[in-house]
Amino acid sequence: MQTKRTIFPNKLLPYALLAPQLAVTLIFFIWPAAQAVKSSFEREDPFGFRTTFIWFENYTRLFSEPGYLNSLTKTAIFAVSVTLLSMSLSLLLAVAVNRVLKSNRAYTTLLVWPYAVAPVVVGILWWFMFNPTIGIAPYMLRGLGIDWNHRVDGNQAMILVVIAASWKQISYNFLFFVAGLQSVPQSLNEAAAIDGAGPFKRFWTIVFPLLSPTTFFLLIVNINYAMFDTFGLIDATTNGGPNQATNILVYKVYADGFLGLNIGSSAAQSVVLMLIVIALTAIQFRYIERRVQY
Amino acid sequence: MFKNALFLSAGLAAMITATPGFAQTEIAWWHAMDAELGQRLEAIAQGFNDSQDEFVVVPSYKGTYPETLTAAIAAFRANEQPAIVQVFEVGTGTMMAAEGAVNPVYQLMADNGEPWDPSGFLAPVTGYYSDTDGNILSMPFNSSTPIMYYNKDVFAAAGLDPEMPPKTWAELETMSRQIMESGAAPCGFTSGWISWVQLENLSAIHDQPYGTLENGFGGLGTEFTFNGPVQVKHWENLKNWADEGLFEYGGPVGGGDAPPKFYSQECAIYMNSSASRAGVINNSGDFEVGFAPLPYYDDEIEDPKNSIIGGATLWALNGKDPAVYEGVAQFFTYLSSPEVQAEWHQATGYLPITNAAYELGQEQGYYEANPGSDIAINQITRGTPSANSKGIRFGNLTQARTVVDEEFEALLSGSKTAQEALDAAVERGNQILRDFEAANS
Numbered sequence: 001m002q003t004k005r006t007i008f009p010n011k012l013l014p015y016a017l018l019a020p021q022l023a024v025t026l027i028f029f030i031w032p033a034a035q036a037v038k039s040s041f042e043r044e045d046p047f048g049f050r051t052t053f054i055w056f057e058n059y060t061r062l063f064s065e066p067g068y069l070n071s072l073t074k075t076a077i078f079a080v081s082v083t084l085l086s087m088s089l090s091l092l093l094a095v096a097v098n099r100v101l102k103s104n105r106a107y108t109t110l111l112v113w114p115y116a117v118a119p120v121v122v123g124i125l126w127w128f129m130f131n132p133t134i135g136i137a138p139y140m141l142r143g144l145g146i147d148w149n150h151r152v153d154g155n156q157a158m159i160l161v162v163i164a165a166s167w168k169q170i171s172y173n174f175l176f177f178v179a180g181l182q183s184v185p186q187s188l189n190e191a192a193a194i195d196g197a198g199p200f201k202r203f204w205t206i207v208f209p210l211l212s213p214t215t216f217f218l219l220i221v222n223i224n225y226a227m228f229d230t231f232g233l234i235d236a237t238t239n240g241g242p243n244q245a246t247n248i249l250v251y252k253v254y255a256d257g258f259l260g261l262n263i264g265s266s267a268a269q270s271v272v273l274m275l276i277v278i279a280l281t282a283i284q285f286r287y288i289e290r291r292v293q294y
Numbered sequence: 295m296f297k298n299a300l301f302l303s304a305g306l307a308a309m310i311t312a313t314p315g316f317a318q319t320e321i322a323w324w325h326a327m328d329a330e331l332g333q334r335l336e337a338i339a340q341g342f343n344d345s346q347d348e349f350v351v352v353p354s355y356k357g358t359y360p361e362t363l364t365a366a367i368a369a370f371r372a373n374e375q376p377a378i379v380q381v382f383e384v385g386t387g388t389m390m391a392a393e394g395a396v397n398p399v400y401q402l403m404a405d406n407g408e409p410w411d412p413s414g415f416l417a418p419v420t421g422y423y424s425d426t427d428g429n430i431l432s433m434p435f436n437s438s439t440p441i442m443y444y445n446k447d448v449f450a451a452a453g454l455d456p457e458m459p460p461k462t463w464a465e466l467e468t469m470s471r472q473i474m475e476s477g478a479a480p481c482g483f484t485s486g487w488i489s490w491v492q493l494e495n496l497s498a499i500h501d502q503p504y505g506t507l508e509n510g511f512g513g514l515g516t517e518f519t520f521n522g523p524v525q526v527k528h529w530e531n532l533k534n535w536a537d538e539g540l541f542e543y544g545g546p547v548g549g550g551d552a553p554p555k556f557y558s559q560e561c562a563i564y565m566n567s568s569a570s571r572a573g574v575i576n577n578s579g580d581f582e583v584g585f586a587p588l589p590y591y592d593d594e595i596e597d598p599k600n601s602i603i604g605g606a607t608l609w610a611l612n613g614k615d616p617a618v619y620e621g622v623a624q625f626f627t628y629l630s631s632p633e634v635q636a637e638w639h640q641a642t643g644y645l646p647i648t649n650a651a652y653e654l655g656q657e658q659g660y661y662e663a664n665p666g667s668d669i670a671i672n673q674i675t676r677g678t679p680s681a682n683s684k685g686i687r688f689g690n691l692t693q694a695r696t697v698v699d700e701e702f703e704a705l706l707s708g709s710k711t712a713q714e715a716l717d718a719a720v721e722r723g724n725q726i727l728r729d730f731e732a733a734n735s
Binding site: 043044045046047048049050067131132133134151152153154239241242243244255256258259260261262 | 360361363364367370371388391392394395543544545546547551554555558560690692693696699700701703704706707709722729732733734
């Protein structure tokens with residue numbers, strides 16, 4: 001790789017130019033994160049009158065609490081399902097749109113719409129459709145002999161939030177896949193076709209490997225999305241219920257901290273969440289990226 | 295240009311001379327009342343502002359009860375707290391433990407020379423909100439208690455007497471079954487607030503302890519005991535009735551799905567706060583509504599005890615100027631006047647919190663003109679309150695209620711029996727109480 005080095009005549013100028021960005025990072029990212037780490041070692045009443053330093057008690061308590069272990073499992077199930085479902089569906093749609101010659105712009109526009117909807121609104125929409133009392137979906141499912149009540153059935157609740165979260169993310173993935181597909185050289189495809197490779201063979205041996213940078217990027221984005229950005233959606237559809245069946249880590253941080261006013265435990269959970277994401281991203285870059293062809 | 299400037303300065307001068315010689319003291323009031331209740335609340339603030347010109351009460355809606363409490367706490371930590379905040383009964387334990395944050399109402403009134411007579415309040419209200427020394431720490435404002443609403447049209451269609459609502463759970467079961475089997479409605483009954491109605495109030499009505507140390511009134515060392523035989527029996531019944539279809543679950547916390555089940559005539563009976571009255575009347579255009587006390591088990595208790603309180607009180611927070619507290623005290627006096635209270639009670643379905651407001655309503659003939667509007671007050675004042683029916687007081691009760699909801703869902707999904715679910719709720723709840731004790735001592 002070539003690197004251009006800019007030589008600043010003044011030693012202070014580069015730091016001055018960096019300062020605004022550094023200030024934003026320090027004030028909005030590093031400082032709150034440091035506060036969370038500090039709180040995670042303390043036990044405090046909600047009003048902040050009595051603060052006791054308790055070392056790792058918040059953490060040890062966390063990992064001996066069945067509710068937290070359950071939340072870890074649910075988060076894993078949720079993140080993997082959302083990532084797989086939304087990425088595979090959007091790849092399918094992108095390939096389909098790429099093959100359509102006429103009006104593929106119109107399809108693209110339509111498919112991108114859900115991305116413009118705010119997570120809470122998405123939650124409300126699906127909450128409405130699947131509401132066991134007034135929703136249209138349970139009414140139709142009853143016709144098929146399925147008794148839909150995600151207020152009681154934890155598996156159904158999980159299915160609901162996975163579908164809702166994936167639906168929202170499909171647009172984003174779709175856009176990147178469409179762009180990725182357009183950068184696959186047509187000549188390679190044609191050469192393979194002349195050699196007698198069918199559409200499936202061509203997709204798996206040529207297109208898919210060439211898409212791998214896009215896929216890799218989306219994998220990270222989707223896992224982060226499922227773990228962090230789905231808070232509003234969970235809050236609007238299931239509130240983490242029934243019986244904690246959809247209580248993913250990020251929702252539990254909110255519920256314990258803001259509803260339960262247990263600041264120490266909530267801070268410890270957010271620190272753990274931060275570590276998980278750092279670890280995941282590191283693993284992805286270390287191992288998966290090696291197999292990606294740029 | 296010069297002319298314009300002249301006009302401007304003349305206007306400015308006029309404005310300055312037009313303002314009164316002293317500034318009005320602002321009193322911020324954070325509350326959690328939306329929609330119609332919010333408008334009623336703002337009308338009260340407006341009424342106070344119009345009645346004098348020294349203070350201005352500024353109400354602001356801060357979201358749900360938990361959100362309002364969280365916002366007030368966060369504001370307190372940042373020294374930006376409002377003078378008055380509305381806190382729901384579940385937050386009472388938390389607020390009482392936060393001694394430095396609160397200006398207790400009995401002291402506030404005494405400091406500012408406002409009249410203060412706790413005996414003027416309804417006895418259950420005083421009992422619920424007093425500390426161990428018998429002092430009321432927060433101003434009672436909107437108190438309710440759960441009652442039973444039923445659909446008279448469905449009762450008639452099922453061949454039942456619409457004027458004879460079920461008195462006991464056994465009657466409720468037979469009637470629900472008759473309603474279902476006759477096809478009058480697909481479901482017998484539903485309920486909002488499972489934790490509050492089907493456990494806390496159930497325990498009070500049947501004189502069963504909810505926790506040790508007088509249901510938590512005696513100190514932070516309290517433990518939950520709501521896994522007794524009556525509670526287990528009731529939850530077992532609810533599970534069986536849910537399986538049979540007689541009972542439909544309306545969701546956790548407030549049970550948001552319960553009201554539409556009743557409004558759409560899917561369920562014939564609906565148990566919820568007396569403050570749901572306005573909503574029920576607004577949404578029952580197609581059918582006639584009846585009101586009744588909550589049912590009880592007549593083989594467990596002969597004379598059911600009083601039910602207990604829900605709703606919220608107003609807390610004065612510390613850290614403001616003395617002048618602000620003078621205004622707060624005057625506002626509280628205005629708020630508890632019989633006229634203001636009676637109007638609030640009659641418009642919303644909340645209890646009249648003072649005896650005077652109740653008597654005023656009687657004089658006005660309100661209860662005769664609106665049958666069923668005195669069910670709540672009769673139910674909460676019946677008999678002599680025992681230690682078990684005086685109320686409950688636990689720290690971190692929001693979390694404990696979440697646990698109750700979760701275990702109820704485990705029961706409904708069939709993964710636990712009633713005994714197992716309640717045992718688990720007690721165990722998890724006690725852990726929460728120990729956390730609260732540790733953080734506050």
